[in-house]
Amino acid sequence: MKGEVLIARSIVSKWLKEVMQNEYTLTVHPRDREIPEKEIRALKDAGWTLNFKGDKMIVRSNDPVSLAKLHVKLSNRGYIVESD
Secondary structure: OOOOOOOOOHHHHHHHHHHHHEEEEEEEEOOOOOOOOOHHHHHHHHHOEEEEEOEEEEEEOHHHHHHHHHHHHHHHHHOOEOOO
């Protein structure tokens, strides 16, 4: 399958533009302790948009793929993560 074109580049580009216009969010709940300041700083330094409601952290992005990667990363660190 190397070298075969499955979907035309123009179609993929158009789809990506449409998908990237939407805003996606993750809600991160700490399990037994607050989210450490070090974790929050690392996410902000990586360019994530963060909001806080009580002990929950809300992460916003227009990139669903990067947000999905972050979802897995935070889940593996023991946080409860909800996709909105």
